[in-house]
Amino acid sequence: MLSASGIGRKGILEPADLDIFEGEVVGLAGLLGSGRTELVRLLYGADKADAGEITVRGQRAKIHAPRHAIDRRVAFSSENRRAEGVIADLTVAENMVLGVQAQRGWLRRLSKAEQDAIVAEYMEALGVRPADPHVPIGTLSGGNQQKVLLARWLAMQPELLILDEPTRGIDVGAKADIQRKVAELAAKGLSVVFISSEARGGPAHHPARRSPERPSQDRRTRPHRGGPRRARRLHRPCRARREERVPMTLLKHHLFWPSAALVTLIVVNVIANPNFAKITLRDGDLYGNPVTILRESAPLMLVALGMTLVIATRGIDLSVGAVMAVSGAVSLTIIADAPDPGSLGIVVTAIVTAVLVALVLGAWNGFLVSVLGIQPIIATLVLMLAGRGVALLITGGAITTVTSAPYKFISNGYLILLPVAFFVWVAVVAAVALLERRTALGMLTEAVGINPESSRLAGVRSRGIIWGAYIASGVLAGVAGIINASNTMAADANNAGYLIELYAILAVVLGGTSLMGGKFSIAGTVIGVLTVTTLDKTIQFLGVPPAQSPVFFAVVVVIVVLVQSPRVHQWGRSLSRRRAATDRGDGGGNAAAASAAPTRKEVGV
Numbered sequence: 164m165l166s167a168s169g170i171g172r173k174g175i176l177e178p179a180d181l182d183i184f185e186g187e188v189v190g191l192a193g194l195l196g197s198g199r200t201e202l203v204r205l206l207y208g209a210d211k212a213d214a215g216e217i218t219v220r221g222q223r224a225k226i227h228a229p230r231h232a233i234d235r236r237v238a239f240s241s242e243n244r245r246a247e248g249v250i251a252d253l254t255v256a257e258n259m260v261l262g263v264q265a266q267r268g269w270l271r272r273l274s275k276a277e278q279d280a281i282v283a284e285y286m287e288a289l290g291v292r293p294a295d296p297h298v299p300i301g302t303l304s305g306g307n308q309q310k311v312l313l314a315r316w317l318a319m320q321p322e323l324l325i326l327d328e329p330t331r332g333i334d335v336g337a338k339a340d341i342q343r344k345v346a347e348l349a350a351k352g353l354s355v356v357f358i359s360s361e362a363r364g365g366p367a368h369h370p371a372r373r374s375p376e377r378p379s380q381d382r383r384t385r386p387h388r389g390g391p392r393r394a395r396r397l398h399r400p401c402r403a404r405r406e407e408r409v410p411m412t413l414l415k416h417h418l419f420w421p422s423a424a425l426v427t428l429i430v431v432n433v434i435a436n437p438n439f440a441k442i443t444l445r446d447g448d449l450y451g452n453p454v455t456i457l458r459e460s461a462p463l464m465l466v467a468l469g470m471t472l473v474i475a476t477r478g479i480d481l482s483v484g485a486v487m488a489v490s491g492a493v494s495l496t497i498i499a500d501a502p503d504p505g506s507l508g509i510v511v512t513a514i515v516t517a518v519l520v521a522l523v524l525g526a527w528n529g530f531l532v533s534v535l536g537i538q539p540i541i542a543t544l545v546l547m548l549a550g551r552g553v554a555l556l557i558t559g560g561a562i563t564t565v566t567s568a569p570y571k572f573i574s575n576g577y578l579i580l581l582p583v584a585f586f587v588w589v590a591v592v593a594a595v596a597l598l599e600r601r602t603a604l605g606m607l608t609e610a611v612g613i614n615p616e617s618s619r620l621a622g623v624r625s626r627g628i629i630w631g632a633y634i635a636s637g638v639l640a641g642v643a644g645i646i647n648a649s650n651t652m653a654a655d656a657n658n659a660g661y662l663i664e665l666y667a668i669l670a671v672v673l674g675g676t677s678l679m680g681g682k683f684s685i686a687g688t689v690i691g692v693l694t695v696t697t698l699d700k701t702i703q704f705l706g707v708p709p710a711q712s713p714v715f716f717a718v719v720v721v722i723v724v725l726v727q728s729p730r731v732h733q734w735g736r737s738l739s740r741r742r743a744a745t746d747r748g749d750g751g752g753n754a755a756a757a758s759a760a761p762t763r764k765e766v767g768v
Contacts (some may be wrong), residue, residue: 164354165237165323167206170215176201178214183323188345198531199358201243201324205233207239233266233622238321240312242328242358247617248312249300250610252681256282256296258311258604259510262319265622269604285314290340306337313341315621317348323346325356329627345456403411417675421690424673428697432704439704448577452700454585460696461574461584462487462643464689467667468595469636471688474671475612478532478539478678483640483667485550486524487660490644492557493517495565495654505634513570518641524550525637527631547664554656563654574649584646591639596685605683608632612680670695673723694723 164185176198183189190403191199196399205212207228209424219223219235225231232239232692260278267273281294289310293303300311316324317356326345330338349355413419432439432452442451466483473480497513498504519632524546531542576583599605610618610624640660672678673694674687698719702712726732754761 164220165206166218166308167202168215168218170202170205170212170217172201172205172210172213175210176205181206183354183356185322185354186349186352188349191356191358192360192714196359200327203239203327203356203358207237207325207358207620209239209241219568228253229620230265230622230624233262233319233542236320236322237325238262238316238318238319238323239620240327240329241620242331244305244312244332245513246614247620249308249612250617251301252299252613253606253610254297255286255291255300255303255311258300259296259314259318260623261284261606261610261618261623262315263623264603264606265618266319267576269607269628272603272663281318285318287312288627304337305689306333308338309333309337310342313344321353323354323356325358327358329359330359330361332418334637353415357499417684418687418690420726421674421687421694423497424726425690425694425697428694428701428719428723432697432701435705439654441458441512444580447580449580452704454581456693456696456700457585458574458582459584459700460692463663463666463696464588464692465591465639465643465646466636466660466663467670467688467692468591468685469632469639470664471674471683471685472595472599472608472632473539473636474668474676475608475680475683476632477612477615478629478632479668480528480543480636480640481540481664482524482528482543482546482550484660484663485547485554485642486637486640487522487526487644487647488551488554488654488656489557489665490517490521490641491648491655491659492554492563492654493520494570494645495563495648495652496557498570499565500565504565505569507569510569517645518638521637521641522570522634522646523637525634525640526630528637529564529633531634533626533629551656554654554659558654558656558688565652567652570649572649572654574646575744587646589640590691592685595635599685604628609681609683613682664745666695669720 164187165181165183167179167181169178169180170176179198179202181189181202191202201210206217206226208228208231212226217226219237220227224231224235226235226237229239245251252259256278259282260273263281264273267537271734285291286294291303291310291314300308303311313329324345329341329345333341340345342395345355345357388509429440438454442449442453466487469483470480470681494513494517497516498509501509501513505510510754528543528546531537531545532539535542572583573587574582578586607618607623608628610621610623612630615625615727643663644660647659668678670691671688672691674689674691676683676687685737697718701719702715707715
């Protein structure tokens with residue numbers, strides 16, 4: 164099935180030969196560092212070999228990356244389950260279908276029916292416990308996590324399965340299940356390479372029959388054995404506790420606290436001055452503070468959306484303000500140099516050119532990060548510093564101003580009662596949401612952000628996803644620069660987009676997206692941007708002096724962040740439990756903690 168001749172890597176592994184036949188289980192034994200893992204990583208393309216050749220079914224194969232091996236139906240499960248296997252924050256189902264989805268690409272998303280079929284088949288076949296595919300995989304025991312990883316590879320229908328220490332660190336029951344399943348697969352014609360440091364860890368030693376007295380179950384879900392009468396008594400408190408937690412579901416939603424912060428800010432403004440929320444109809448258009456907030460949110464909204472995608476990949480883009488300056492300078496310079504600045508064709512040409520320039524700048528950032536491997540903060544800092552210089556060169560060091568009705572309409576025009584800028588950012592938000600959530604791009608982006616190495620080994624094209632995120636960030640910053648220039652009708656290279664990268668990061672974090680990468684929320688970013696813009700408008704509305712406004716802004720932001728902090732929520736719950744326990748006179752905090760945490764028997768019911 165597969166043959167490796169003289170495969171090796173200088174300083175890592177001496178040249179070695181290995182032949183694997185169809186339906187054969189090849190055992191590789193040895194201690195850590197003996198070369199067993201290094202060999203299979205070269206076979207799979209996880210590491211690059213600098214000597215030897217590999218043939219698959221008699222044809223020479225160039226395997227330089229995991230996806231090349233997957234294309235030849237070779238699968239590999241790493242010995243490091245946490246660092247190179249599971250995607251901790253994704254669900255069991257998402258972890259199972261990740262490999263199949265990576266094969267199909269981000270555009271051809273697996274349908275819900277296809278995902279459910281894959282998950283149901285392998286959860287039953289491998290006995291994954293608990294049998295809930297929607298829980299995060301990090302909540303499962305080590306043995307069940309290993310079963311999920313095995314399911315990921317089996318779902319891809321491989322012809323060769325390489326398992327590196329699949330039974331290490333798991334309980335006896337799960338180990339027997341995996342060994343038995345591997346033996347069954349080999350009997351059906353699957354070739355298997357089984358690596359183990361245990362003397363009797365391979366599938367050849369799996370028990371023929373599981374003892375009924377020792378069922379293989381996740382220790383976290385083992386049923387209580389105290390008898391039916393005791394079980395019924397324990398069940399009632401569990402049910403009551405579940406009923407008490409129903410109102411808490413809303414509080415735990417990831418959008419609750421960002422939304423609460425925005426609503427609180429609006430309520431405070433309305434209490435301070437009821438005219439804050441006043442909207443008037445004048446000449447067929449709506450005016451007022453809420454409408455102004457929606458219009459002025461446009462540049463920050465677009466920049467923050469791009470920043471969300473970049474942060475989801477564990478990156479950061481500090482160059483968005485400079486890209487805005489360049490985009491505005493390009494568009495206004497083209498219009499200023501045209502014989503007819505008011506021509507719609509000239510304006511469209513200027514906008515397209517500016518967006519293309521922004522795309523190139525975003526692609527440059529992506530190249531530095533995804534191809535050259537430069538740290539995102541350093542890669543984008545280069546353009547952040549150089550970009551404004553480029554904008555000054557474009558404008559000749561002066562502030563370029565123009566008079567063009569079509570260009571001004573972008574930021575100051577109205578369409579169906581509301582500003583055009585509002586419709587622009589709503590359309591962009593809808594497009595990004597559809598792209599990320601109606602295709603597989605969102606899940607693959609989160610996988611790359613949570614665990615890039617596990618994603619790479621699963622066949623995800625991490626480089627393309629990261630590169631695409633920076634391109635999107637550049638394009639959106641370019642459009643934001645056009646809207647900003649349209650608002651002022653001037654290209655100011657020094658002040659356009661000044662500090663907007665920091666406000667964008669703040670809005671993304673306020674919306675609930677972690678700077679550590681992974682899970683992201685587009686809706687949360689929208690709420691975060693509206694919060695930041697409303698806060699800025701609040702400062703103006705309350706008449707805070709300009710010299711004091713940064714301090715006022717910082718204080719309010721700190722309060723908002725503290726309100727959303729999970730640790731603050733935990734402290735608040737602990738304090739309320741202690742007070743409740745004290746009021747009941749049942750011994751204070753210890754009793755409260757005991758009542759709050761279900762016992763092991765209660766969990767098993």
